[in-house]
Amino acid sequence: MTRLRVGIAGLGTVGRGVAKLFADSGSRLNERMQLVAVSARNAEQDRGVDLSAYRWIDDPVSLAQDANVDVFVELIGGSEGVAKVAVEAALARGAHVITANKALVAVHGSQLAELAERNGAKLLFEAAVGGGVPMVKALKESVAGSRASSVAGILNGTCNYILTEMENSGRSFEAVLSEAQSMGYAEADPTTDVGGFDAAHKLTILSSIAFGTRPDYDHVRIQGIERVTLTDIRLAGKLGYRIKLIAKGALSDGAVEMHVRPALLSYDHPLANVGGSLNALVVDAEPSGQLTFIGRGAGEGPTAASVASDLIDLAEGRAGFAFGKALAQLAAAPRGTPAERGRYYLRLMVQDRPGVVAAISDRLAHEEISIESFLQMPVHDGPAVPIVLTTQTCARSRVEAAVKAIEALDVSAEAPFLIPVEHTGSRWSRS
16 A cells, blocks of 8 residues: 655644654554655754654755655645745645645635646645634535534634633733743734734635635634723623624625624623633534534644644545535625624723713714613723723614714723624624
């Protein structure tokens, strides 16, 4: 039996984990394939695994072009640059590609899938979404016989860890982020995570598979968690909610709407109790109903296991089309618009003077917005006080107009913070 020859480009956390699996004599990987070459920036670095048996190739593009490599495993990262060039080079010569690079797949997925199909190669990326949670495979296989109407989840462990720790410890966003960076949960530049971009890459991939559409990263509306404060966490809790960064795609009348943003979830919401660095995905589909997947979304072990799963699927002939269907069958779905009605959470930092609350209420009433709950937190050492309210169901355009009118009052110490309230149940609000 001929074994597939594998080359790994990138020996960071995930690449090191995959190399360790090949070094394990009991691993299933060694039954159908062999690691023959590796590539990384520093050949002298100790990675905790013996790499002496494999050819070292300094340039990952040269590794991708090597005719003695049947499967190119790209673990470099980034949507452009050497990772993109190397993957294209491998697919162009008919070599299979396995990647954990969610940015590359989200931004260039259609072009890469076309290149793979044209040259008889497979493009697999289970490890790009959900770490050890088989989200991609679940959508390709478990939901294949159903019609998905929405996918929603907690897709970034860093953000989930920060929000969970803020709630549990009472520390500020800045303090918890600093701790996460020191523990290796967050990068030195955390923008990709806390800005919502990492979750948007993953949502793009999941929505494409779920709805049978071409990946369209530019379609995603993105809002990160940078403006979530300890005040928001505390007051949301008093109102019976928990704040999470939610990535959601919804299909309605053939149009797809995708967004990543913080939202208030009631405690009985299916994602509200997913804490720490865990990831989760909830899929609404007919006739299968609601499906939920929860697990570790990052780390050496879980993500390396997902790469290994793709390798085994490839070796055993189970690898299908990149996005579940041939590229020609994937529609370029119209871009959906956000729902016109929903409930909202509004936090204001206003000057502590008579008449301010009445003026705010007047602007809300003028836009026919009813207040569901209202809280004011006393502040004794500053000129501004936080006011938090949740609305009853109202028109999105009306609440946005009310926020602009409140800003025009010139009583705000900072810009208002407006986020949606997600409903519980099998069919969530599309707000």
